[in-house]
Amino acid sequence: MILQTGDFVLEDELSDRAERRGQQRVLRERADAPRTRSRAAEGTSRMDCLSVPAERTEGWYLSLMAPSTKGPKYAWLDPSRLYCNSQALADCVKDLLKPFQDEAIDLVAGIDAMGFILGSAVATTLGRGFLAIRKAGHLCVPTRTREYTDYSGREKTMEVRLDVLRPGLRVLIVDQWIETGGTMKAAIQLVEELGATVAGVAAVAIENSDGGRWIKQRYRHAHCIPERLQEQIDKQDLQTIRTVSGSDR
Numbered sequence: 159m160i161l162q163t164g165d166f167v168l169e170d171e172l173s174d175r176a177e178r179r180g181q182q183r184v185l186r187e188r189a190d191a192p193r194t195r196s197r198a199a200e201g202t203s204r205m206d207c208l209s210v211p212a213e214r215t216e217g218w219y220l221s222l223m224a225p226s227t228k229g230p231k232y233a234w235l236d237p238s239r240l241y242c243n244s245q246a247l248a249d250c251v252k253d254l255l256k257p258f259q260d261e262a263i264d265l266v267a268g269i270d271a272m273g274f275i276l277g278s279a280v281a282t283t284l285g286r287g288f289l290a291i292r293k294a295g296h297l298c299v300p301t302r303t304r305e306y307t308d309y310s311g312r313e314k315t316m317e318v319r320l321d322v323l324r325p326g327l328r329v330l331i332v333d334q335w336i337e338t339g340g341t342m343k344a345a346i347q348l349v350e351e352l353g354a355t356v357a358g359v360a361a362v363a364i365e366n367s368d369g370g371r372w373i374k375q376r377y378r379h380a381h382c383i384p385e386r387l388q389e390q391i392d393k394q395d396l397q398t399i400r401t402v403s404g405s406d407r
């Protein structure tokens with residue numbers, strides 16, 4: 159299968175990650191793409207990451223995500239580009255908070271690393287504090303740790319300090335993305351093992367993987383993917399990152 163996104167095509171190609179998912183996409187420059195611009199230059203001229211459309215349709219800011227040009231060992235999209243746009247970040251946070259309007263939340267926990275950005279924006283908007291759930295090896299205080307495996311297939315460890323979470327505390331856990339769900343599931347376990355309650359889970363996207371569904375079935379959750387795009391996210395096949403909002407900006 160070949161999908162076109164502006165001057166790039168996404169081609170099927172074999173790899174470890176592809177074998178796990180049964181398919182693979184790698185960005186390649188289109189043969190008919192203008193030759194005068196470098197890929198990096200194309201990335202910046204393709205879409206001004208600071209501009210805001212006159213009409214902000216549902217999920218408009220998703221078009222600001224940059225696709226991976228680095229291959230299967232990397233996350234397939236990079237939402238960090240949408241955080242550069244203050245309106246996009248504000249709208250993303252607003253969307254993530256919609257399901258929690260009537261929910262008591264005492265604290266927002268964000269997962270290392272990109273979950274810190276979104277999580278702290280959510281916490282500030284909500285007027286709550288922020289707890290960092292860290293990849294192991296950084297906290298210089300007593301912690302509880304948990305092993306997990308994420309989309310990369312690698313075994314990892316995350317940890318949280320022991321002196322914040324306690325029974326009765328309602329926590330919203332935020333991360334950038336849920337792919338296999340391994341990372342979020344480990345964070346949920348840490349929060350619950352320390353006696354606190356998971357009030358909900360929020361991420362830019364929650365893929366309908368086994369782990370993603372496990373989370374969706376058990377916890378109040380929020381994400382930013384309009385229903386019509388969820389299938390493309392699940393197939394890791396977002397057909398156009400430039401025009402998801404309906405406007406070719």
Ligand SMILES: O=P(O)(O)OC[C@H]1O[C@H](OP(=O)(O)OP(=O)(O)O)[C@H](O)[C@@H]1O
Nearest residue numbers: 271272308309334336337338339340341
């Ligand atoms: O659902 P999973 O398969 O467990 O994957 C989800 C995790 O992967 C990404 O982080 P990543 O480790 O790629 O990058 P980061 O440390 O920069 O946030 C994402 O932000 C989640 O934390």
Ligand SMILES: Nc1ncnc2[nH]cnc12
Nearest residue numbers: 233234235236309335337
């Ligand atoms: N940021 C991300 N984008 C796409 N897929 C991911 N899987 C894990 N993190 C991801």
